[in-house]
Each structure stands twice: as C-alpha cells, then as structure tokens.
Amino acid sequence: MQTEKKTVNQFEPKVIAFVCNWCTYTGADLAGTSRIKYQPNVKLIKLPCTGRIDPVFIIKAFEKGADGVLVSGCHPGDCHYNAGNYHARRRWIMFRKMLETMGIDSNRLHFSWVSASEGKKFTEVVNDLINKVRAAGPFKSYEKINKEYVIND
Amino acid sequence: MTELKNLVKSLLEEGKVTKVIGYRMYGENNTKPYIAVTPNDAEEMVLNTDCRNNLSVYLTKKEIINGGKTGIVAKGCDIRNIIALIQENRIKEEDILIISAECKGVGAEKGSAVYANKCVNCSVKTPHLYHELVEMKGSELSQPKDKYTEAKEKVLAMNSGERFEYFSNMFSECIKCYACRQACPMCYCEQCIADMSIPRWIESSATDRGNLSWNMIRAFHLSGRCTGCNECERACPAEIPLSFINKLMYDTAKEEFNYESGMNKETPTLIGSYNTKDNDNFIQ
C-alpha cells in the first residue's frame, strides 16, 4: 500500500527487481490489471527465467546505486523451462551466504517465488522490500566506496 | 614402496609418461616446481614437507596436457583439485599418472615448525586417487593456530555495516595483479570475465569498488569448486587473507548440500546440479 504522505527530502529507495518473464513479470502484470496499488520505487528487469539471473547482476545493481534488490521467479516445479529456477536457487543459497557475511544486509536483498496468479503477493513482496530498505536508509556503505570513481561501462 | 627418483626415472625411461611435474629443492627448507622430461632429470625430484605448491595448476595448461601422458607428484590435497578438474572436463583421468604419498603435512612457510593452515583438519592425508605411491620425507610438524575460526567469530560478531567496512578495507589492499587467479588450479578460463570489456563486468583499475566486486565474483565463481589449497593467499603480494571467504563458501556448501569439492569424481558438481528439496526457507 502507499505509505503515508511524504515529507520533502524523504529518502526514496531505489529498488531493482530481477524477474522472470513467465511468473513474476506476469504476476506484476496481474497486479496491474487488478489495480492493486504499490509503491513506485521498484524497477523491473525482465529476464526469460530466474536461471538467467547471474548473481553478478545483483552486485552490479548495488554498484550502480540500488538500495535494494529483489529476485523473483516461478515457484519450484512451475518453471516454464522445467529446471531454471532450481539451478538459480542453488546459486542463490551460496551467493546469499557470501553477501550476508560480507555485510550486504539481508533486508536489502530479497528472494521470492511469485507466480503469474499471485498479483497480490507481488505487491506485498515489493512493498515489504521497499519498506525494509526505507527503514535501513540509503546504502551508505556502497556509496562510500562508489563516490570517488565514475567508471564508464 | 618405490623411491621417488627411481620411479620417475623408470616411468620416463619406459615412456609411460612424457614428463613428470614435481618438486626440486630451492635453497634450504624450500622447494620449487620442476618438470622432469628426461630420465636424468629424475635425480632432482623430491617430495617432502617443504613441497607447498599445488602443482595441479599446471595440468590445465595446453602445452602440458596436449603433449602426451603427464605424471604428477600430488599430495592428497592436490589430488582433490585433480578430481575437480576431471569433474569439469579439464583433464581426462587416462591422460595423467598420479604419484602420491601418505602426507605428513607441509610447513606453513620456509623453515616453519608448524603446518600450513590448509593442513588443519585435513581429511585426505591418505591419498584418495593415485597410480603410484612413494614416501614423503621431512620431520614432524606441529599444529598451527586456527586463524580461520578466530576470524570467523570476529566477523560474525559484527553487524552488517561493520562487516562491509571490514571487507572493503581488506580488499582495498588489492592491486588487481590477478596473482590469485594465476595460482588457482580452478581458474582456467580462456578469458576471465575480469578481462572482459564489452560489457565491463569488473572495473579494471584497482578501485575500492572494483576490488570488492572482483573478490566477490572470484569467490563466487569458486564456490563449490575451491578445495581450500590456499595457493591464492600464498600468491597474494598484498597479503590479503583470501582463504577466509573461500573457506566460508566451502563450509556453506558442506552445510547446505553436504558437498565437498574434489572428493569423488563421480559426484555431480555443486553448481550444475540441483535437488528439488534444496533449502527454500530464505525465499518469500
């Protein structure tokens, strides 16, 4: 749901969502057709499958100034490509542990299964992440190591 | 049990192998890698508690592997890399001949009285894949301080901000020389993504941000593959304790999937296989 009225200069988090085309992207479409409101701070990047999501994308997103990242796809057993999400999940388990240990707050990185019929869930997942990131504030740690360099790529 | 020199000599004489990758002495209490090509070269060969290098790194070099069957002197820990390379189609078992020994552990560094860290809790002192067995020379060493557990406890006691600070500081020492990559037997790509420019995966200059990304990506690409030989850390001129994050990933693989790399060549690799019952509890 929309949050309370915004004060001027309130921190507005930037959230990137890596989603699969068949489940979560379509789930987000359903949230649209059902007119379920959610906070606008999220930008979806559509990929064919969670299997396509290279964990390095997540690092890239933080490098480029994202305050939070959502990774979402089809429920286990429902993958349009049969097993892409199983492979993805295995990578996430390893990757998540590494990021957690290295100090990327788990409030900034959420994983979810959102099917094409879960428009409502999509909005809940997104709002939950945005609220948590909002509470955690800007990703200062990354900003700090970021600010000196402007790299063209 | 055959003597190493005699064994290498006869292997080369009989043409069973075209070369043997091994060690030779390099000053006192130190060795360096050595490739014996002629039977006479065998005289230089040694295997003792100063043989710290992981020689399996040479097995992925085209010049070595394409030139006929290769003999290699390998401790149990090195054999794990050989197995991992077999699992990843880098080498074929029939192309190599493993000469191994019951390992006494290797010294932490030149003249050291304690084991190297990698020898702590080693489960492969008795080699698990070999073709010839020889004897390992050298005196008994004592247990070193367990630096890993200490470091892990320290990190786990920090909050996420402190951890980030800790690691970005640690990696800020990196000079992007990629010695870690060169020393690693598992880093064998034709072209590393660190060198890729379109698109740019990792900043080429040694910025804090690029250093952090490089070290994260390196550790991630090695997850489920690193056997913990610590050659990266030994090679690092900036003395970054690279083994910490490697070991962390190693432990995660073991806890989550009961997977240890380089133990069994028949096991499917960790990344590349899946179980429908893999842990789901972190996914909303």
Add this chain to the structure above:
Amino acid sequence: MKVGVFICHCGENIGRTVDCPKVAEAAGKLPGVVHSVDYKYMCSDPGQNLIKQAIKEKELDAVVVGSCSPHMHEKTFRKAVEGAGINPFLCEIANIREHCSWVHENKDEGTDKSIDLIRYAVEKVKRNEPLTTIRVPITKRAMVIGGGISGIQASLDIANAGYEVVLVEKEPSIGGHMSQLSETFPTLDCSQCILTPRMVEVYQHPKIKLMSFSEVEKVEGFIGNFKVTVRKKARFVDDEKCTGCGDCIQNCPIKKKALSEFDENLTTRTAIYVPFPQAVPNIPVIDSEICTYFKNGKCSMCVKVCGRGAIDFEQKDKLIEEEVGAIIVATGFKLYSIEKKPEDSPIKGYGEYGYGKYKDVIDGLQFERIASASGPTEGEFLRPSDNTVPKKIVFIQCVGSRDEAKGFSYCSKICCMYTAKHAMLYKHKVHDGEAYVFYMDIRAGGKMYEEFVRRAIEEDDVKYIRGRVSKIYEENGKYMVKGEDTIAGVPVTIDADMVVLATAMIPQPESKKLAQTIGIPYDSYGFFNEVHPKLRPVESSTGGVFLAGACQSPRDIPESVSMASAAASKALVLFGSDFLEREPIVAKVNENICAGCFYCKKVCPYNAIEIKEIPSKNGKPVRVVAYVNEGLCQGCGTCNATCPSKSVELTGYTDAQIFAEISAI
C-alpha cells in the same frame, strides 16, 4: 544509433496517472533519442502509422514504445516497425500501464517512474541486435491425453481433418465419466446411447491410434516437435490375439474380491475384467493384485478357456515414444470422496454426513449407476443397504464446493443441474416417492437449464429447501437429515431412506504431476491453467499444449465438447503451416573464449548444448567447446548465468543489455 520513443496514453488508462506529454518530452532528451512523441492509442492503426512514418522520416534505427505490457502488444509493435523496414527485435516495450499507471495513484510518481522505465528500455534497445526469426518444422500429428468425452471429441475432430492422433487413456477403456452416467441434462437423453457410437468411431478411425491402459511418462521437446514417452501398462492380455469374446471373464473364479470401479464400488468384478460391456477396446485386463496366478501360480483358468491363447502372464509394461506436434490435455476430473480422507486432504469436514458409515448415503456418481439401465439395479431405484425402494430421498448440494471452511472455494458448476436431474429421474420412476433438495443457490445458467430445474420443482414436485445440512444420523432405520430452512427460518429434520451427496469436482489426483511432466501451469487446486481466461481459454501457456474439459475447471458435457473442438481447432491451426516461426531468443557460444568446462551443458534443461571439437591446422582436435543446438534451445538463459567466462550469451537478453538496464537506474 537513432532511437524513437512513442508514448501511448491508452485512452485514459495511462494518461490518467501519467503525464504522457511530459514523459515524451523527457524521453526526447535521453542520449540517443532523436524523436519522441505521445499519442492517444499507439496500438491503433493511426498510432502504428505514426511509428512507421517516424521511422522513415527520422531515419530511426530502433524504437521504444511506452505502453501496456509486452505480453499484450509487443508483437503488434514489432510487426509495425518491421513494416517500416526495421528489424523487429530493435523494438522494446516499456510497460508503463500494468507496471505503472494502473498501480500508482500519484501522478508525479507515475510520471517519474514512466520516465525511468523509458530510460531503461532506451538503454537496452541501444544494445539490441537485429535477429532473424527461427523456423522450425512441425510434426503434423497430435496427442490427446485422456479418453473421456473431451478427449474423444478432440481426437475425432483432428482425425477427421486428416491428421494422425494418438489417444492415450489411463483406464482399460475410453469413455470416461460420461459412460457411467444414466441420462443427461437438460434433455434426459441416455448418456451411453449418445457416447458409445463415438467411442466406436474412435476405435475404427484409421487416423486414430488408441493407447488404452497407458500413461504419459515423459514429455520432451517443444511446440511442433514434442517427443512423448508413453507407458503402456501390462494388461496380461495380448491385444492382437484377443477377440473380446469374454469367455475368460465368465470363467474367472475370483468373483468378489474387487469392487467395480465402473459401478463406483456398488458391485464387484472378476480378476480378469473389462470395466463395462461396451468398453472400447473390448479387451480384458488382469488385476494382478487379486489374481490367484499372480499370488501363487495355481490358477490358470483364463488361459485354459481362451481359444486364442491371448493370456500372457509374462507381459511387461512397454515404453513407447511418440513424436507429435501438439498435445491436448483432457484428463478430466474426479468426484471428491469424503469417505477416503487422506492425511493431506484439502477437505476438512463432512464426517457428520456419515458417508462410508451409512450404506445409503451415496454420492452423485453412485446415484448415476443406480439410475442407469446398465447399472447394478438395472435402473430400478433400490437402495444399496437392503435393495428396497427408498420412499424419501434427500439430495444435498455443495458438499465440498463453495465452502471455504471445510472444502473448496469454487463452485463445482454441474451439481445444481444433475441434482435436479437425479430428483426428476427418481420421481419419474417412484411416483409416490418424495425428493428433497438442500441447496445454497440454484445456478442454472445455460440453454434450457433454468427451465429444467423449474420442471423438477413445478411438474415433478421436488421439494427444494434453501439451507445447509448440519448432520445425518440414523434413528429407527431412517436417516435423519438435520438442516436449516433459511427461507422459513426454521430448523428441519427429514427422515430419509436414502441421501445423495453432490460432492465437489476435483482434479485428477495426479494432475499436478502430469502438469509438471508436460510443463504447464496449474492453479492451487490442481486444475490446469489457461493463458487467458477470456481470450485464450483452451491454450496453456506452453506453446502447442491445449486444454479441454474438466481438467481446466469444473465443466459440464456441452462445455467440455466445445472446449475439445476449440482445442482441436487450435492444433489444426498449428498444422496449417509447414514451419513454425520462433522468436530467435537462443543461446550463442563465443568459441574463441569458451574454456569447455561444460557447466552450461550440465544446467541446460533441454539438452541443447553439444560438445564441439576445434581442430588445429593439421586437423588434430586441440580443444573442445560448447555448441548450442538452436532447434532445441528454448532461450531460458540458465547457461548464460552459469558460464563463468560468459562465453555463452542469450540473444535478446545479453549481459550488455542487462547491464545497460541496471546502469540506467
């Protein structure tokens, strides 16, 4: 690269919460954008012409359309740019309707977000490359899974159009639930009389290969090119030799050990049996669970009496591979049985109705068998406990349906009609009998449906009571049905001789497993999902797989038949062309840098990655690299994400494109 941006208002749909002219203006300032406009309906003819004209006049190289979801109009716009001479894959859609205007209320926020979404798409499209559509040949042959009325109809339609059909049925005979029914609503014509001719037609059709007592085991491939492995279960009877004379059945000494599935457990059957006399194929099956030969090898009566030597105790399951271009799933439903309540049952209650405890409390299908002329009582209304004529029957609707607390939320749709039919059939035969129906609402939408129910109430004097039943218990040889009449506002108790429960229609128990085997989505109950409930009701989201009948949700016969014909026509549309055009979203290997670790091969769900040898100048292989078989690759990109050196990339979703999107944040 010159990019053109086109912002659609979608009437008021986008325009209401997004300031489209402002978005167009902001987009015009993005690097690389040379033209940017907004328009009321971009997908309309004038809108598309606007794009085409701009491409020509401004010499655009790529196009971004800010509009509805790409799932809606991506094809439309790609076709439009192609019409103006640009490669269709140089067109990207920014979803500013479903993902923006419809979900945000504040116009400033909506406008800002739209600008962001456009920027993403512009950055991506600048890195798009022209791609050529892939053409794949089509196997013009269909498989129909399930031989009920839906499967029969679909098979006949396709076969009559001249294409081969493989019909797979898991039971020993086709016919499905319709073959068990007595009469059908609203016409009261005999179910078997209209069904059996169709069953025979299937059997005799030269284009239909019937595989009864068989199940789908594995599905590989993709639209136009499926390879399906079917398990032909051992019948222990050689179907080539058997003539269906039935001597074996008459002589089988095991008569009472198994309940008849066809008669819904109201009668027994022999160990070697055909489910019912009109079975197609009319070839018996041996139930090895109860057959004496399989127990101790002692009886071989069927072998002795079979003049053709068709009995084969050694027969094994056979795996048969079939290549087909389309699959129609018509696996039907099951009636929820409240007696056998497994641990993981989704139904939580109804023990108070005494089903399973009281012999004369039965479900709708059991009633059909009792009412059927071919049933255990030959159509005479006799109750199971003592074979007497029940003088008072209570029918209870919505047992499990429309009941979130104890059963399922959905309406089973057919129960209102068949309950009216049941009551009517009973009254027609037992003139002095009384029929009561407990209902929540009467849902009789359909041609002649409402009239049918009115007839039951008005002409046949069936007493309808609006309310729920709280319990059924036995007292003095009567079944006391306690309920509430919500219209009169009083509790009622009816002393019935027999009770019929209209239990919920649920998916086949293995439906989820089958869905996962084929790779089609299903809902939380296990019914298969269509792509679009209104506009694409018989297509699953997997190309080439179509749905018919009650496997998709509760359906009655007319609906099932319509769906089946619709699904058949969808398959025929596919067979109408020789080649299938596929989006060229496939993985490509950079052989120069591939190290040949083959992690890509390990993760590929389609076995599309092959090993290719790169020879040196003298022809000796020096290294091996991965190679993608484009025909098999479905474009999931799992290989791309797994490759440590990024030597394999997914076209249309390259790393460079995604990085550009990330960087545009």
Add this chain to the structure above:
Amino acid sequence: MKIGYYPGCSLTGTAKEYDKSVRKTAEVLGIELIEIDDWNCCGATSAHITSHRLALSLSARNLLLASKQGLKEILAPCAACYSRLSLSAEELIKKPDAKKEIEELLGEEILEIPKIINLVQLYQRVGAEKMIEKKGTGNAKLKTACYYGCLLVRPSGLNSFDDSEEPQSMEKIVTICGAEPIDWNYKTECCGAAHSIARKDIVVDLSHKILTDAKTRKADIVITACPMCHTNLDMRQKDIKKKFDKHEKIPVLYLSEFVGLSMGLTKEELGIDLHFVPFESKTV
C-alpha cells in the same frame, strides 16, 4: 510440568467435583496447576450477550493477570470459560486496535497473550495417554457416550484440535481408559445450556433427547467436559423422569472423573458421590 489454571465460577460452586477431579488427576499426571491470582468472571452468558466490550475486557483481565504471573498456557476446564477466553485471546491478537482500547481500560499492557487449552487437550497432550494406560484399572468395557456440547469444539477454525461437527478426541481418551465409546448422534447437540434455571422446560426437552439417544445406543454412562452440560444432564434427570415416564436414569460423569477412575482414584476422591444420578461402576 507447570500450567496455569483458571477454574471459573462453576468450578467453585455447582461443579466443585469437576474442580476436585481435575486437580486430582493433574496431580497424578505430575502436572502442577497454578491458579491465576485474583481471577474474575470470564465474561460468559450475561456479559457477552449484553456488551461485547465488557465480555472482552473481563477475559482480557484474566489474560493480563496470567501473563503477569508468567503463565504461557492456561487450562480452562469449563467449556464456556474456555470458549470466552480463547475467543478473547484470538481477538486481542488479531485486532491490535481492540487490544489497545482494552489495555487503556485495564491501565496496563498485555505483553504476552497466553494460550488457552481445555481438559481434552491437556489429556491428549501431556503424554497422559501412557500414564492412564499404565495405572488404569477401572471403566473396563463401560459403554460410554462422549458428549461435547456446543462450546468445546466450536466455532470451527478457532481451535483446530478436533473436528467441530464430528469430534473424536474424547473417544480416543475413553478408549485408552479401557472403555468403549459408542457411536451416537447427539454429541454436539444443545443441552439447554444457560436456560438451566430460568427455562427448565426447554432443558428437560433437550436433555431428554440427548440422554435417550445415548440410552438407545446402549450407553452405560455419559461423559462431558462442561459444568453446564453436567448440570443439565445430571440434575434435570429427576424432572425428565417426571415428564417422560419411560426415562431410565443414566449416570453423567466429568471427563476428569472418568479418567480419575481409570487411574485408580476413588469415587470420593473425585467427588462422584456428589452427583444426583448415582454411578455404580462395574469394576471400581
């Protein structure tokens, strides 16, 4: 094991023997019952039909006192108390606004809302099954009609310990005690409940139906876990007999008394001698 105890008004008056037998059996089972200090009315009957807020705050005060005593779980043997307390606890958990309002009324915040359980759940859970079995002597082969009444298993969805229309939990306990539960039709029908005193005529009619069905199905005794049910079924048998000449008296026991007999406790210890319809056990 320690557990909170809320006796409620009935158990201090008309259902003294229920209180007595609950405490006695708990003692045998090694359960320490800790009575809530200064407990008050649960909010049943007159309170909850007149003011929802009053009923909620009455219950809430009990919950507050219990939580202050550090009690995580409360045993409420009376079905009405159990119902009121559970419903209130549920409402306080699900409606934060209501909780706030009540807390203002009580002048204190309820930090942790305890879980409410009834006697059936207690016997089901504490491994009582085994203890009853071991010590059990009595009740052998008694045909027993388990009477749940209206409140113990309703509303469905509030407590999922049993099916609200076709409950079976007491039958299981009865079986463990060596008796035979009968299958009958009135186990969840209304006994007349709070009309006990004011509308005796209704109670007589309703209770008569219940007892007649039990009798018809050859029950020797009826057991219940509700003081009001007990009052109606036991006390009103004299009036039933007056109105329905054919009525044969049937003893009505509390579940705790029944279990107590199985444990080898005497009728006096359990207070069975206080009933209107005397109970002559076959074996005790």
